[in-house]
Amino acid sequence: MSQEPVRDPSGYETVRSVDPAVADALEDELGRQRDTLAMIASENHVSEAVLEAQGSELTNKYAEGYPGERYYAGCEHADTVEELAIERAKELWGAEHVNVQPHSGTQANMGVYTAILEPGDRILSLDLNHGGHLSHGHPANFTGQTYEVEQYEVDPETGYLDYEGLRETAESFNPDVIVSGFSAYPREVEFERVQAAAEAVDAYHLADIAHITGLVAAGVHESPVGVADFVTGSTHKTIRAGRGGIIMCDEEHADDIDAAVFPGAQGGPLMHNVAGKAVGFKEALAPAFEDYAEQVVTNAQVLADRLQERGLEVVSGGTDTHLVLVDLRPSHPDTTGKEVEAALEEAGLVLNANTVPGETRSPFNPSGIRAGTPALTTRGFREAEMERVADLIADVVEAPDDADVRAAAAETVDGLTDDHPLYE
Structure with a gap:
């Protein structure tokens, strides 16, 4: 009776050779991160050195x-x-x-x-x-x-x-x-x-x-x-x-x-x-990190200001941090955060629906959206790019069911990700 050989731990097997299904998922995830704009406030892109560790x-x-x-x-x-x-x-x-x-x-x-x-x-x-x-x-x-x-x-x-x-x-x-x-x-x-x-x-x-x-x-x-x-x-x-x-x-x-x-x-x-x-x-601990953190906050403030210029209600009127919280009820009372989240994701902007102060809906289908700037700042986004991102969000909020609007936003996102590549 033949036996399966014991795996040699000195070999350099790849995920692809051992488990193609997981390898496919990992490659797809890398592609997703490269081709979309990560705006979930609790996410970031670590360096390749951190990934290696x-x-x-x-x-x-x-x-x-x-x-x-x-x-x-x-x-x-x-x-x-x-x-x-x-x-x-x-x-x-x-x-x-x-x-x-x-x-x-x-x-x-x-x-x-x-x-x-x-x-x-x-x-x-x-x-x-x-x-x-x-x-x-x-x-x-x-x-x-x-x-x-x-x-x-x-x-x-x-x-x-x-x-x-x-x-x-x-x-x-x-x-x-x-x-x-x-x-x-x-x-x-x-x-x-x-x-x-x-x-x-x-x-x-x-x-x-x-x-x-x-x-x-x-x-x-x-x-x-x-x-x-x-x-x-x-x-x-x-x-x-x-x-x-x-x-x-x-x-x-x-x-x-x-x-x-x-x-x-x-x-x-x-x-x-x-x-x-x-x-x-x-x-x-490197001096450049202070510049990064300052830009994270600046980017969030630009995002908040532009969203307000486009008629959206920003909780507290702005931000001091890395995140912006939008209450959709004053400007779009019939639109939920989940609807906007889904429409934006289809356009390549990944953020999350979120509860807002005085929430009147369910936490699973709330009245707001939360957007963060850490990952975009890591990719090199500055004020000009953040204004464009804000406009894309506002466009989709205005017409979340309009496929043409989502397609136009997705095209702009493609250009932004091409200009600011990730893990290449």
Whole structure:
């Protein structure tokens, strides 16, 4: 009886030779990214160096524990990589202690909650419809199922965070932790005011900078490091590093945070992702990254201004960050965000439908759209290109069912992607 030979690990098999179906999907995805404009605010295009690190041999290594204190042998090189990621993160954000092991921003938040809360403790956070995040206490998320949650909102007239309302809610609710940060809030967060509210009720302050890690690192957004008790973030959005999460805190909380991440909330770290974080952090320490972050914000502001010139309602009247939130109800009351999302995707502009303050529809078919500029800025887009992109969005919003309008937009997108190639 013949036997299948054992695969030689020294061989250099390709995905194509082993699994053509997956190879086809990967090639199609590369083509999709090259040929469309990525405007989902939580997405970016990492460098080929980060891609290489994330596809490295560290995929094979279990490294439960922390540098110098691993559960398994053979972790000396994993230690080097994690230590590099930690030290670079400390330099980028000025934190005393950094944990780079969380698998995502949500896992980073879970690590903090596990460290400081007991089931049934109280969280005060921004309402999802007003720009908050699922992991800040939504009933469908573990936070809403484990803790008692109250939420604050933005001012319905201005679209800005209602800090006075936040403080009043904190005083009546008496939370154990106040969460600042967002997934769809276009203005700079005044972390000092949130911290004052937390101190007034003897609560912790967790600042979730998932979307703005890069903007904070570059100094184009106020930093909560040294202000809030805990800072969490994602490492693949505006910071443009390996996919995952991060926790930063003062040294006094270091042991509790590390124990909460491992073994408290997760097992072995994804060391290939940690390698991607280390490489991306090094790239972000270069002077050019500050120019990039500044252009991200400038591009978002140009996008917001032009959309308003075209008659669309931009929540809060503009943006200080990398994202623009459009409320379709004033200008197009019968058009939903999902309709616009689908029409724009057909034209090659990929963004997402999003809830807006005072949402009157379902979160699955909301009244707004959210557009971000990190990935376009990575491709080299500047003000002129952003005005063209805004016009394409406005054209499609005006006539989402018009195939000719979508085709014309798609032709313009083809020209823009040709002028700004990706991974070539």
